Amino acid sequence: xxxxxxxxxxxxxxxxxxxxxxxxxxxxxxxxxxxxxxxxxxxxxxxxxxxxxxxxxxxxxxxxxxxxxxxxxxxxxxxxxxxxxxxxxxxxxxxxxxxxxxxxxxxxxxxxxxxxxxxxxxxxxxxxxxxxxxxxxxxxxxxxxxxxxxxxxxxxxxxxxxxxxxxxxxxxxxxxxxxxxxxxxxxxxxxxxxxxxxxxxxxxxxxxxxxxxxxxxxxxxxxxxxxxxxxxxxxxxxxxxxxxxxxxxxxxxxxxxxxxxxxxxxxxxxxxxxxxxxxxxxxxxxxxxxxxxxxxxxxxxxxxxxxxxxxxxxxxxxxxxxxxxxxxxxxxxxxxxxxxxxxxxxxxxxxxxxxxxxxxxxxxxxxxxxxxxxxxxxxxxxxxxxxxxxxxxxxxxxxxxxxxxxxxxxxxxxxxxxxxxxxxxxxxxxxxxxxxxxxxxxxxxxxxxxxxxxxxxxxxxxxxxxxxxxxxxxxxxxxxxxxxxxxxxxxxxxxxxxxxxxxxxxxxxxxxxxxxxxxxxxxxxxxxxxxxxxxxxxxxxxxxxxxxxxxxxxxxxxxxxxxxxxxxxxxxxxxxxxxxxxxxxxxxxxxxxxxxxxxxxxxxxxxxxxxxxxxxxxxxxxxxxxxxxxxxxxxxxxxxxxxxxxxxxxxxxxxxxxxxxxxxxxxxxxxxxxxxxxxxxxxxxxxxxxxxxxxxxxxxxxxxxxxxxxxxxxxxxxxxxxxxxxxxxxxxxxxxxxxxxxxxxxxxxxxxxxxxxxxxxxxxxxxxxxxxxxxxxxxxxxxxxxxxxxxxxxxxxxxxxxxxxxxxxxxxxxxxxxxxxxxxxxxxxxxxxxxxxxxxxxxxxxxxxxxxxxxxxxxxxxxxxxxxxxxxxxxxxxxxxxxxxxx
Numbered sequence: 001x002x003x004x005x006x007x008x009x010x011x012x013x014x015x016x017x018x019x020x021x022x023x024x025x026x027x028x029x030x031x032x033x034x035x036x037x038x039x040x041x042x043x044x045x046x047x048x049x050x051x052x053x054x055x056x057x058x059x060x061x062x063x064x065x066x067x068x069x070x071x072x073x074x075x076x077x078x079x080x081x082x083x084x085x086x087x088x089x090x091x092x093x094x095x096x097x098x099x100x101x102x103x104x105x106x107x108x109x110x111x112x113x114x115x116x117x118x119x120x121x122x123x124x125x126x127x128x129x130x131x132x133x134x135x136x137x138x139x140x141x142x143x144x145x146x147x148x149x150x151x152x153x154x155x156x157x158x159x160x161x162x163x164x165x166x167x168x169x170x171x172x173x174x175x176x177x178x179x180x181x182x183x184x185x186x187x188x189x190x191x192x193x194x195x196x197x198x199x200x201x202x203x204x205x206x207x208x209x210x211x212x213x214x215x216x217x218x219x220x221x222x223x224x225x226x227x228x229x230x231x232x233x234x235x236x237x238x239x240x241x242x243x244x245x246x247x248x249x250x251x252x253x254x255x256x257x258x259x260x261x262x263x264x265x266x267x268x269x270x271x272x273x274x275x276x277x278x279x280x281x282x283x284x285x286x287x288x289x290x291x292x293x294x295x296x297x298x299x300x301x302x303x304x305x306x307x308x309x310x311x312x313x314x315x316x317x318x319x320x321x322x323x324x325x326x327x328x329x330x331x332x333x334x335x336x337x338x339x340x341x342x343x344x345x346x347x348x349x350x351x352x353x354x355x356x357x358x359x360x361x362x363x364x365x366x367x368x369x370x371x372x373x374x375x376x377x378x379x380x381x382x383x384x385x386x387x388x389x390x391x392x393x394x395x396x397x398x399x400x401x402x403x404x405x406x407x408x409x410x411x412x413x414x415x416x417x418x419x420x421x422x423x424x425x426x427x428x429x430x431x432x433x434x435x436x437x438x439x440x441x442x443x444x445x446x447x448x449x450x451x452x453x454x455x456x457x458x459x460x461x462x463x464x465x466x467x468x469x470x471x472x473x474x475x476x477x478x479x480x481x482x483x484x485x486x487x488x489x490x491x492x493x494x495x496x497x498x499x500x501x502x503x504x505x506x507x508x509x510x511x512x513x514x515x516x517x518x519x520x521x522x523x524x525x526x527x528x529x530x531x532x533x534x535x536x537x538x539x540x541x542x543x544x545x546x547x548x549x550x551x552x553x554x555x556x557x558x559x560x561x562x563x564x565x566x567x568x569x570x571x572x573x574x575x576x577x578x579x580x581x582x583x584x585x586x587x588x589x590x591x592x593x594x595x596x597x598x599x600x601x602x603x604x605x606x607x608x609x610x611x612x613x614x615x616x617x618x619x620x621x622x623x624x625x626x627x628x629x630x631x632x633x634x635x636x637x638x639x640x641x642x643x644x645x646x647x648x649x650x651x652x653x654x655x656x657x658x659x660x661x662x663x664x665x666x667x668x669x670x671x672x673x674x675x676x677x678x679x680x681x682x683x684x685x686x687x688x689x690x691x692x693x694x695x696x697x698x699x700x701x702x703x704x705x706x707x708x709x710x711x712x713x714x715x716x717x718x719x720x721x722x723x724x725x726x727x728x729x730x731x732x733x734x735x736x737x738x739x740x741x742x743x744x745x746x747x748x749x750x751x752x753x754x755x756x757x758x759x760x761x762x763x764x765x766x767x768x769x770x771x772x773x774x775x776x777x778x779x780x781x782x783x784x785x786x787x788x789x790x791x792x793x794x795x796x797x798x799x800x801x802x803x804x805x806x807x808x809x810x811x812x813x814x815x816x817x818x819x820x821x822x823x824x825x826x827x828x829x830x831x832x833x834x835x836x837x838x839x840x841x842x843x844x845x846x847x848x849x850x851x852x853x854x855x856x857x858x859x860x861x862x863x864x865x866x867x868x869x870x871x872x873x874x875x876x877x878x879x880x881x882x883x884x885x886x887x
Contacts, residue, residue: 022101022427027255030262031075038080038102041276041455043136045085049106052139053079054271061269067223068250071259073266083276083453091275094378095403096427100452104132106139110563110591115142122585122633123572124625124731125241125249133592167201167676169193172683181681203675223247231770232835239832240625240731243774276453279316280333280374282366283307286385286411288324291353294435295497296386296411301349301522302495303446307382308345309526310491310554311460312336313451319369320348323362324355333373351521357387359416360395367402377403380428382449385419386411392418400425409433409445410644410710413607420574420712430574432644432710436609437497438467440550441646447554448707456591457557461486461564465648465705467550474545479537480553481652482508483702485564485590490533490555492516493526494542500525501544508536532558563591565700569602569649569708571636576645578715579724581754582636583623584708586616586649590656594630595700598654602708604636607643612636616649617794621748622728622755635754637725639716647708656700725753726826730818735834743836744800745816751793752822759790759820763827766803770815770833777817777830781806790820810840 024034037053061074078097099105109115115137120130170181173196184197229245231238241249250256283304291297312318314337320330330348334341363381370379381404399406399422407428408419412435423430429448433441443465450459464480482490494503494516503525505513516525533555542549557564565588572583584602588595600616614634620627623635632651674683727750734746745764751757765780767773773780783801791797808814815835820828 023103024096024101024427025103027072027259028075030071030259031073031266033075035074035077035104036080036097036102037077037104037106038097038099039082039085040099040105040107041082041084042108043082043106045082046136049136049139050079050081050273052141053077053106056139057269057271061266065262065266070261070263071256074269075267076270076272078272078274081273081275083278085275087275088273091273092377093277093375094274094453096378096405097274098405098427098452101427102131104134106134106136107592109135109137110593120587121625122587122631123583125237125244165201165205167199169197170200170681171196172198172674181683198674200674200676200681203677223250242830243770243833277378278335279313279451279454280370280379281312281316282319282321282333282369282379282381284321284323284362284366284381284383285350286324286357286359286362286387287322287328287350287353287355288357288385288387289354290357290387290412290414291350293386294412295437296435297350297353298523299433299437299442299495300384300411301351302493302524303442304349305346305519305522305524305526306443306491306493306552306554307446307449309342310489310493311447311449313454313458313460314338316451317373318345319366320345321362321365321369322350323358323365325358325361326355327358327361327365329365329369332369357385357389357416359383359385359389359392359419360398363395363399363406367398367404370404375403379404381406382409382446383407383419383422384409384411386415388414389416392416393421396421396425407431407449409442411435411442413643415644420710424574430710431707432607432646434605434607434609434646436605437495437548437550438469439603439605439609439611439646439648440465440467440552441605441648443493443495443550443552444646444648444705444707447552448709455560456563456566457560460489460554460556461566462552462554462705462707463490463703464551464553466552467548469548470542470544470546472545473543476542476544476549476551477540478551479539481537481701481703482533482535482555483565483700484535485558485562485702486555487532487535487558488556490529491526491553492529492540493524493552493554495524495550495552496544496547497523497549498547499544501542501547501549504539504541506539507534508538509534565590565595565702565704567649567651567704567706569647569706571647571708571711574709574711576636576639576711576713578639578713578717579637581725582711584614584616584634584636584647584649585623586632586651586706586708588630588632588651588654588704590700593656594628595651595654595656596628596630598632599652600632601650602634603648603650604638605646605648606640606713607645608641610640612638619748619794621730621732621794622750627732635728635756637753637756639713639721640719642714642716644710644712646710649706649708651702651704651706653702654700656698723753723822723824723826725822727751727759727820727822727828728754729829730820730831733816733818733831733834735816735836737836737838738800740838740840742800742802743814743816744798745818745834746799747797747818747831749791749793749795749797750820750828755793757822758792759828760823760825761785761821762788762790762799763819763821764788764799764801764816765819766806766814766816768806768812768814770835773815773817773833774830777819808838810838813837 024036026033039049057074057077065073080094080097080102081091115135117134117138119132122130169184171184173180185194187194224245225247226245231243285300316336317333318336319333322328322330331345334345336342366381367376370376383406404426405428406422406426408423408430410419410432420430431445431448433445447462466478468476470476492505500518503516507513513527516527518525540551567586567588569586576582586600588598596618602614602616603611605611614636616632616634617624618628618630618632624633674681730747730750732748736744738744750759752759762785764783764785765773765777766783767780788799803814813835815833817833818831
């Protein structure tokens with residue numbers, strides 16, 4: 001029952017193919033290379049942890065090989081070691097491996113005592129997860145009896161398919177760190193067990209499936225297949241994956257399709273030990289003639305000064321190269337020890353634009369600057385250009401060989417089309433800024449360039465980014481919320497296009513702050529707040545006439561031990577082909593705790609300068625995979641042209657859900673309450689106890705902005721753009737029965753175009769066969785919905801009907817699905833299938849001594865089928881050796 005099986009889930013993470021993750025994993029002759037396991041800087045130094053990681057992966061590789069029918073194994077793994085651990089000769093500097101692209105993160109539990117492994121998942125079924133989270137206790141086997149191996153990647157902890165796992169049901173009461181048991185009680189109205197009943201497996205077992213449900217059981221070595229997968233099981237696997245088994249999803253992946261089983265045993269995995277070092281970054285800045293257009297050079301100076309004065313971390317090494325038709329070294333590498341080095345570097349920013357554009361000259365010069373002091377492995381280059389360059393591909397091989405990460409900033413509509421290839425091949429951030437100064441895109445791009453490897457307390461956090469074009473002495477007014485998790489090293493930055501505006505700034509106590517440093521050449525002013533900024537709303541008022549102003553506020557964590565609230569935003573892909581929709585995601589967390597009920601807005605700007613505003617939601621519908629996980633999502637369909645689009649997210653307020661990480665995770669490992677050995681229950685330690693206040697969470701007042709990078713759209717037709725977007729799939733359909741006659745349905749309304757607008761109508765169909773409903777939806781019995789008028793997208797829909805023209809008697813199962821239709825008669829995918837089972841209790845039900853039904857926690861009012869157990873409930877009496885309907 002060791003944790004070695006956990007590594008199998010890394011593979012599943014990769015097999016569920018999607019463009020969401022930044023993973024470096026690649027498949028090479030059946031072997032997976034480039035797996036990155038990172039140890040968080042806050043984990044106390046413990047060399048044995050490295051050996052535990054090696055042992056886990058080494059044992060998991062042959063296990064995986066057999067579970068995937070000899071198709072896949074782990075070829076090599078990089079272990080990322082924190083900078084604050086002792087150096088060793090065998091530790092080398094990383095190349096492209098960072099905390100941002102790690103597949104597995106090993107971190108201390110938050111809250112303390114909660115060692116549940118889980119997978120961070122933004123997308124839906126078939127899309128790659130972000131990363132797996134382990135704790136040191138989990139990796140070292142200290143909680144193996146509770147969780148066994150690593151948690152489920154995209155399934156629910158009860159993604160069950162094994163019919164042969166045996167055990168019995170007991171009611172569990174845990175308090176003060178210990179548990180007691182008593183017979184389960186049955187609800188006579190439903191025939192099902194009451195809340196608090198747990199399935200306790202026998203030890204040992206002989207069943208071989210399923211890895212995704214019961215990794216902790218030693219005999220389990222197989223995935224669920226279509227042969228043993230229970231399509232009626234109450235779990236998100238069926239809800240999200242159209243009743244498909246885990247093996248079917250894996251089998252449909254791109255990697256599976258392009259491999260064949262091996263005929264020999266695979267080699268053992270190899271490991272590289274990589275230790276994070278000092279940050280090394282070189283700015284490579286375009287100063288060609290086109291940079292004189294639209295105040296681009298001035299805006300470059302403003303954004304560059306923000307990066308040098310505020311964003312780049314203390315102790316980093318920074319150099320600067322400019323280029324036109326040739327490269328010019330403006331500054332060799334300088335270590336940032338204080339304001340002196342920062343100010344000196346800002347004086348090296350380009351002030352004159354002329355000449356042509358040779359991007360490769362700039363890159364080669366930057367490599368030379370770095371190599372004078374260090375290897376280019378793991379170094380970073382920030383490349384900004386606004387011009388076309390048809391020779392850019394000539395240095396692609398040099399870039400690949402360098403081991404450097406290249407972040408690209410495309411400025412204006414004509415930047416080289418191949419620019420993003422550099423960031424893609426090196427794992428860098430790609431951003432785009434238009435010539436619309438009021439959108440503050442260039443400053444946002446440079447503000448997003450905090451280190452991907454430093455501790456969270458060292459990273460700059462953007463609190464506000466706002467711009468406005470003012471007329472006739474208008475005012476730009478607002479407030480910036482400084483919450484208790486930030487406040488150190490806080491900077492207010494103001495830019496203008498013609499003349500210095502009037503600036504009024506006061507802190508929460510009403511004290512005015514007017515000691516701004518004014519740079520008239522760069523047309524900017526900034527104020528560094530000494531010490532820790534006061535918590536609360538900071539009010540600002542800026543007055544100007546006939547010019548554009550912007551305000552940017554950045555800060556850092558207030559404490560090295562209190563995780564700051566952070567917002568990380570991104571698109572699901574870096575390219576979009578019309579009419580395929582894009583999805584925008586914003587993850588809002590404090591450490592590993594999700595922030596719920598925040599107001600989250602995304603602004604997407606096209607190369608034409610047109611902006612579209614989207615409200616992002618954490619409601620488990622539309623683009624949002626999971627409700628209340630702190631990941632806010634929305635589809636984007638409002639393409640207006642081909643080319644680059646930038647993404648920016650604002651977030652305000654919310655609830656710190658302290659209890660969220662100690663409740664069962666939809667993407668977490670199954671917690672096992674205990675085992676039955678020799679007829680005696682041996683209880684595991686209970687989950688950490690939480691109070692009602694913890695579950696409700698605490699209101700937090702904060703403001704954040706985040707750059708979500710950029711993406712490139714293609715295939716967009718000229719206006720008028722045709723309607724080719726159907727409503728999105730309904731994924732949260734629920735059903736229950738009222739009065740033994742009426743079926744009540746609820747779901748979140750889709751839109752006319754995915755999750756925007758209002759659908760035209762709904763088609764609801766029912767069947768006594770779940771597979772017939774899935775595979776022959778159009779032939780299934782249709783429910784009369786003439787009175788059902790769709791509501792606006794993301795509204796709650798309720799519909800009650802009585803089944804007609806179909807048998808619905810005591811013991812009957814009915815399955816239900818919905819399809820939405822838009823005004824152009826485009827139809828959504830069929831919704832998740834739900835079911836109801838009619839159960840009429842007998843007049844005088846017999847006394848039931850501890851019955852043992854075949855499925856845990858199934859309720860007649862469940863959103864998933866009540867299943868055939870309702871027909872045979874009264875036959876199950878006594879303490880039985882159960883064949884649990886686990887899949």
